[in-house]
Amino acid sequence: MPTPDPTSHPERPDLDERRAYVPRGRQEEFIVPLLRSAIESAIRDAAATMAGRSDGRALDVGCGGQPFRRLVESVGYAYTGIDTQAQPGLALDHHGAIDGDLPAGLLDAAVRSPRGGFDLVLCTEVLEHVLDWSRAWTNLSRLLAPGGRLIITCPHVYPLHEEPYDFWRPTMHALRAFAARAGLEIIEERALGDAFDVLGTVNASTTPDPAQSGPVAWAASRAARRGRKLLHTLLRSRWVRRQLVPRSAAARGGVGDLYLSNFIVLTRAGRAAAAHGDVP
Known part of the structure; x- marks a missing residue:
């Protein structure tokens, strides 16, 4: 086409x-x-x-x-x-x-x-x-x-x-x-x-599928998916975000370069x- x-x-x-x-x-x-x-x-x-x-x-x-x-x-x-x-x-x-x-x-x-x-x-x-x-x-x-x-x-x-x-x-x-x-x-x-919003967007846009068949790849994919879900929850938490600031943002006095x-x-x-x- x-x-x-x-x-x-x-x-x-x-x-x-x-x-x-x-x-x-x-x-x-x-x-x-x-x-x-x-x-x-x-x-x-x-x-x-x-x-x-x-x-x-x-x-x-x-x-x-x-x-x-x-x-x-x-x-x-x-x-x-x-x-x-x-x-x-x-x-x-x-x-x-x-x-x-x-x-x-x-x-x-x-x-x-x-x-x-x-x-x-x-x-x-x-x-x-x-x-x-x-x-x-x-x-x-x-x-x-x-x-x-x-x-x-x-x-x-x-x-x-x-x-x-x-x-x-x-x-x-x-x-x-x-x-x-x-x-x-x-x-x-x-x-x-800021960079945490970028990280959250990239994380939400990425699904870690197994690269090959077999129990090791399957287990790695499952662990990565759980980590992905946890990271999303943390980055969406207002309480967590109030406790953290990206280093680049702190150095530049704003949201940073990302x-x-x-x-x-x-x-x-x-x-x-x-x-x-x-x-x-």
Whole structure:
């Protein structure tokens, strides 16, 4: 079977995208709660900058199952979604890729909006699946209103998924560089998940099967599986995590040089920035 050419943006395989941002397996029990907490907090912070306005507009790029739609609408934004494919039972406002030609209707909506773009743009766990980063960042900047908020998350250490559309595991340095090229300014940035979260994710993604037949390999596999289960329990324990810190994190004064995901909030300066109350 030939490998799809990602550069041509063919129809992707059907995916059961999450409609609620909760873990769907042990592999996700470390990264998903961290992402949900950071994203939801950033959405509420963005809404607070609207200074009581009721005409805020939000764009969810790569919206999938639209897990944040309810929160976005509850804090006062009108929600718009764009993705390469629609999910069953969910309306999709615009069909397209963020690193391709943007739908004319989406560009018109941005231009005609009160502040010349969307006040809030979400691009969460999407950019690792986007091949042309230069074009994607340019489009994100075009769609964002001056003074608006762009929330981006992108994994740094995580197993391959949605292949062959899985291209990048960037560092925060890469996000800063592309943001600067796109004329965006950083409001907040942080790494999500420390080395223990990485260890827990790798452990949950690994099943130690016997390498050969025979009682020795079987016993080794059984012992390793028990150890795997115990390690998962320990790393998920809040009490245990309060007692320990990765050495690299202690040395660097943060999560360290091994972490799960990048989280960054950006804005675009411009004439309308003062209306949002967050950019001088």
